[in-house]
Structure formats: structure tokens, C-alpha cells
Amino acid sequence: MAQKRIVKEYSELQKNPPLGMKISLPSEADMHQWQILIDGPKGSPYEGGVFTLQLSLPTEYPFKPPTLSFKTKIYHPNVTNDDKGSMCLGMLRADEWKPSSKIDAVLGFARRLLSEPQPDDAVEGGIAREFKENKKEFIKNAKAWTKQYAKK
Amino acid sequence: MATPPPSSPRRLSLLQADAALQRPQVNPVDLRSLEYVDPYDHNLMCAICHSPFVCPVRLECDHVFCQRCVNDAMSYQDRDSRVYIVSCPSCRRKIENRAIAPVPKILSHILDDLRVKCPLEFLGCPEVTARGDVQDHVDKYCAYAEVECSSESCLLTVLRKDLVKGGCLHRVVNCEDCERSFMEKDLEIHRLRHCEVVESSCPDCNVPVLLRDIKVHIERCPNAILLCNAAEYGCAFAARRETLDEHLNTCPLAKLVPFLRLQNERLEAHEAALKLLRHKNSILETSFSTIQETLSPSANLIDAPSSSATASDTGPFDSTAHHLLCLHESLREEVSRVSAAVSEVDAKASMMVMNESLRIKEDLSHANAAIGSMRMQLHWLMSARLQNQQRVAMVRAQSSGEGLTSSADAGSSSGSVELPVRRLSDSTRQDTKL
Numbered sequence: 394m395a396q397k398r399i400v401k402e403y404s405e406l407q408k409n410p411p412l413g414m415k416i417s418l419p420s421e422a423d424m425h426q427w428q429i430l431i432d433g434p435k436g437s438p439y440e441g442g443v444f445t446l447q448l449s450l451p452t453e454y455p456f457k458p459p460t461l462s463f464k465t466k467i468y469h470p471n472v473t474n475d476d477k478g479s480m481c482l483g484m485l486r487a488d489e490w491k492p493s494s495k496i497d498a499v500l501g502f503a504r505r506l507l508s509e510p511q512p513d514d515a516v517e518g519g520i521a522r523e524f525k526e527n528k529k530e531f532i533k534n535a536k537a538w539t540k541q542y543a544k545k
Numbered sequence: 546m547a548t549p550p551p552s553s554p555r556r557l558s559l560l561q562a563d564a565a566l567q568r569p570q571v572n573p574v575d576l577r578s579l580e581y582v583d584p585y586d587h588n589l590m591c592a593i594c595h596s597p598f599v600c601p602v603r604l605e606c607d608h609v610f611c612q613r614c615v616n617d618a619m620s621y622q623d624r625d626s627r628v629y630i631v632s633c634p635s636c637r638r639k640i641e642n643r644a645i646a647p648v649p650k651i652l653s654h655i656l657d658d659l660r661v662k663c664p665l666e667f668l669g670c671p672e673v674t675a676r677g678d679v680q681d682h683v684d685k686y687c688a689y690a691e692v693e694c695s696s697e698s699c700l701l702t703v704l705r706k707d708l709v710k711g712g713c714l715h716r717v718v719n720c721e722d723c724e725r726s727f728m729e730k731d732l733e734i735h736r737l738r739h740c741e742v743v744e745s746s747c748p749d750c751n752v753p754v755l756l757r758d759i760k761v762h763i764e765r766c767p768n769a770i771l772l773c774n775a776a777e778y779g780c781a782f783a784a785r786r787e788t789l790d791e792h793l794n795t796c797p798l799a800k801l802v803p804f805l806r807l808q809n810e811r812l813e814a815h816e817a818a819l820k821l822l823r824h825k826n827s828i829l830e831t832s833f834s835t836i837q838e839t840l841s842p843s844a845n846l847i848d849a850p851s852s853s854a855t856a857s858d859t860g861p862f863d864s865t866a867h868h869l870l871c872l873h874e875s876l877r878e879e880v881s882r883v884s885a886a887v888s889e890v891d892a893k894a895s896m897m898v899m900n901e902s903l904r905i906k907e908d909l910s911h912a913n914a915a916i917g918s919m920r921m922q923l924h925w926l927m928s929a930r931l932q933n934q935q936r937v938a939m940v941r942a943q944s945s946g947e948g949l950t951s952s953a954d955a956g957s958s959s960g961s962v963e964l965p966v967r968r969l970s971d972s973t974r975q976d977t978k979l
Contacts, residue, residue: 492614
């Protein structure tokens with residue numbers, strides 16, 4: 394059943410991709426690994442960059458939440474600054490996830506998080522503090538990282 | 546009803562045999578992988594499997610899912626948590642009672658009515674059916690479903706449409722031309738589509754062509770005799786493919802083809818519209834005639850005296866109904882005019898009554914005032930008289946005590962006593978009152 398639903402959601406997203414996103418499968422044989430390219434939202438310090446994300450759907454999907462991680466380094470309070478680039482999304486936590494949630498919603502949420510970081514729910518404390526106390530510095534750093542890592 | 550012959554098997558066993566024949570194998574159709582012909586309402590989609598519900602059930606919180614999806618969700622939740630508690634996959638409300646409730650029948654009916662393609666479409670089945678019937682279709686009717694071979698000794702399956710050919714279709718036969726061996730059931734397809742030896746010839750150029758390629762060849766054959774594009778509009782030209790192109794450049798009819806086609810389409814559209822209008826008109830006519838029939842008794846009464854006169858020419862009115870309608874209209878106008886007049890008169894009368902009553906009220910108050918002043922005067926006169934009498938009585942008592950006095954004296958004295966009592970102020974007050 395998982396497979397069928399994933400194929401369905403994938404084809405729907407191919408037909409109507411969310412704004413500023415490109416979804417593809419790195420390997421045609423594996424429907425559980427998606428690659429997503431997100432354009433940095435306008436007006437955010439990430440504007441002009443293209444970020445690669447990986448969406449992994451567990452075999453138990455939709456009963457278990459998918460995981461979303463940044464393959465491109467990004468200066469953001471809600472994304473871990475390591476090679477995993479895990480993203481902290483409330484709706485993706487095991488106890489918050491609902492089988493009726495759709496990937497479309499997950500992606501929309503991720504994009505919104507880029508426009509509006511949530512420092513109170515941060516995984517990178519340093520960046521969150523900077524975001525709260527010295528926004529100018531944060532924007533400068535985020536722009537610099539975007540230029541360095543997320544060039545088109 | 547005819548009784549069955551004594552040798553016939555009992556009815557029940559017949560039924561069973563019948564069922565066995567019709568359901569050679571139970572092969573449940575996976576309703577989730579069907580292709581739905583029309584877009585369906587997203588409310589009919591299970592939030593878990595994202596297909597229209599299959600065997601929907603309702604949880605305590607009124608959320609509906611497929612039975613299997615709910616079971617899966619619960620078993621996953623059970624595996625994760627040690628406590629025996631599950632929650633709704635949509636609203637995460639705790640579910641106390643795992644007994645799931647059925648959904649209203651109407652939902653099942655709506656789901657069963659969704660149009661789907663036959664799951665064997667990839668084999669060539671063109672059937673589109675309601676989802677509720679698709680299992681039946683595959684089990685009993687679909688020509689592309691696999692059924693047991695009609696030969697009892699054979700365990701293989703054939704497509705239902707090939708069953709009518711009779712005999713076991715799994716015998717190995719050789720293609721006459723390429724000498725490769727096939728099962729009989731596959732031979733036809735092989736010869737039509739795949740065989741590389743079977744030959745046929747093009748009807749136009751007489752060149753031998755492989756049977757499997759003949760369709761492609763006919764479309765391209767340079768010798769084929771083709772008709773002018775404007776053949777349906779009257780051009781009788783027919784020539785080989787090569788020379789046709791030259792003709793098309795010069796043929797005036799061929800150039801008109803797009804225009805003529807457009808005209809034809811418009812004509813057809815107009816005809817369709819006309820047909821619709823005609824239909825509408827006939828409906829209106831029948832309803833009009835029924836109206837006329839209901840009206841006819843009264844119409845006859847009216848027309849009866851003048852029927853002989855109006856028999857030849859119907860006068861200013863097309864029909865009795867028209868006449869009646871006119872009459873009705875004029876009567877209605879009359880009635881409205883009369884009612885307007887009545888209301889006018891009513892207003893006038895009420896105005897008059899009001900004026901009159903105001904005047905009368907004024908008069909009444911005047912009269913009241915006059916009566917009041919009269920009463921005052923009367924009072925004054927009465928009191929004066931009373932005083933006078935008392936005085937006379939006192940005088941009499943004195944005179945009887947002192948000596949005798951004449952009654953005439955008493956009369957004159959009473960008149961002289963009265964005058965001084967009258968005050969001037971009284972007379973002035975009466976003037977102001979009146």
C-alpha cells in the first residue's frame with residue numbers, strides 16, 4: 394500500500410509542483426528516496442540560492458513520518474550544521490505525525506521555514522541566538538553561505 | 546412452470562455447479578490500483594491510501610478510512626506503544642472502542658458507482674464499468690480474463706475470448722511459414738504481428754510485403770490510388786499518391802475543403818439546435834393544448850351564442866383562449882380601477898368625519914362652559930334667596946316679639962334688603978366667562 398500511495402503522491406506533485414520546487418527521483422528503482430530542489434524564497438537571505446533536499450520515506454509510510462534533510466549547507470537555526478543537514482519540522486516528529494498528512498504539506502512547511510525561521514524550536518542554538526539578537530549579522534552570514542554553497 | 550425431468554439433478558447442486566463454472570478461480574481485483582475514468586471528489590479519498598475508500602469504516606471521531614488502512618494503522622501503533630491505546634490517523638483522538646462502525650449506505654453506493662477501467666485494459670479490454678461491478682466483470686464477462694482451458698486434461702489457462710474456439714489451445718503447433726512452434730492460442734497473434742515470413746501483397750502495387758508490415762506499407766505505398774481531398778464535395782479526381790499532390794495544388798475544391806468543412810460543422814450544429822428547439826416547441830404546444838382543454842368548457846359557453854358568426858372568421862381573437870385571456874385582463878383592470886375609487890372615497894369620508902367631529906367637540910366644550918356659568922348664577926341666586934328668607938324670618942320673629950308689623954312692610958323690606966347684597970364683581974365675572 395505504501396508504494397501505491399507514494400507513486401500517487403509523486404505523480405500528483407509532478408503534475409502540480411509546489412511553488413519554487415523541483416522534485417525528482419535520484420534512482421528510478423527506489424520510490425522511497427526523493428530529491429527536491431528548492432529555490433530560496435524571495436525576500437529571505439536565501440534568495441538566489443538553490444537548495445538540494447532529500448526526502449526519505451520509510452517503508453512504513455504513511456504510518457511513519459518521512460525525514461527531510463538538506464544536502465546543501467545552509468545557515469539556518471532549524472537545520473543542523475553537519476553533513477546530515479537534518480531539518481527540524483514539528484509535523485515530522487513521530488508523535489506529531491499523522492498518516493493523513495501529505496508530502497505536499499511537508500514541503501510547503503519546509504519552504505515556509507526558510508522564509509520564517511523558528512528560533513524557539515532551533516537545533517542550532519548559536520544561529521538561533523544570533524537570529525534573535527543580531528539579525529543583521531545573521532542575514533549577512535546566511536547570505537554569505539547561500540552564495541558559497543547554494544549557487545545556481 | 547415446467548417441472549424438471551426426473552433425471553435432472555437437484556436444483557441446489559445445479560446452482561453449485563453453475564457457481565463453480567462461473568467462478569473458476571477467485572481472483573480479487575485490487576480496487577486501489579484501478580484507473581478511475583472521471584476525477585472523483587477528494588472527500589471520497591482515504592487519507593491513508595489516497596484512493597477512493599475500499600470497504601470504508603467509521604471511527605468514533607466520525608473519520609472514515611478503508612477498513613484495511615485502519616487495521617494497518619492500528620497494528621503499527623500497537624507495535625510502537627506498549628499500552629493498548631490507539632488514536633485516529635486524522636485527528637489523533639484516542640479511540641476507546643476498537644469496534645469500528647459501518648458507514649452510511651449512501652457512501653458505499655457513491656463509491657460503487659465510480660467509473661473505472663477494466664484492470665485487464667493492458668491486454669486490450671475496452672470495458673469501462675462501475676467500480677461495484679468490476680469484480681463481476683472480470684470474473685464472468687471480461688474477454689481478456691484468464692480461465693481454465695476447456696480441455697479437462699489441460700491445467701493451463703486461456704483468455705475467455707479464445708474459449709469459444711473449442712478444444713485445448715495449448716497444443717503446440719508450428720507456424721506454417723516460419724516453422725517456429727507456438728501454442729495454438731498464441732499463433733494468431735504471432736502471424737499477425739510478429740512472424741517474419743508470412744507474406745501478403747499490397748493491393749495497389751502488387752509488391753509482396755510481410756503481413757506484419759502491411760498496415761505501415763499501405764499508408765505509404767506510392768502506387769496506392771487515392772481520392773482527392775475534396776472527394777466528398779464533388780471532385781472525382783483519383784490518382785496515385787505522387788500525382789495527387791500536383792492535383793491538390795490546382796484543385797479549387799480542395800482549397801475550399803477547410804471552409805466547406807467549417808460550414809458543414811456549423812450546419813450540423815444548427816441542425817442540432819433546431820432539433821432541440823423543435824422538441825421544446827412540441828412540449829410547449831402539448832402543454833398549451835392541455836391548458837386549452839381545461840379552459841374549453843367555459844370558452845364554449847361564451848362562444849356558444851356567437852359560434853355561427855365566428856365560425857367563418859375568428860374575429861379579432863386568434864382563439865377562444867385568447868379571447869378569454871383578453872376578457873380576463875380587462876376585468877382585472879376594471880377591478881383595480883374600482884378598488885382605487887373605493888379607497889379614494891374611503892379616505893374622503895374619513896376626512897369629513899374627522900372635521901365634523903372636531904367641530905362638534907368644540908361646540909360641546911362651549912356648551913359645557915355655558916352650563917357651568919349658568920350653574921354659578923343659579924347657585925348665587927339660590928343663596929341670595931335663602932339669605933333673604935332667613936332675614937325675613939328673623940325680622941318676623943323680632944316683630945312678633947316687639948309688636949305687630951304689617952306683612953306689606955315685610956314684603957317691601959325684603960326687596961330693599963336684597964339690593965345691597967348684590968356685588969358688582971359678579972356681573973363682571975359673568976361677562977368674562979361668556
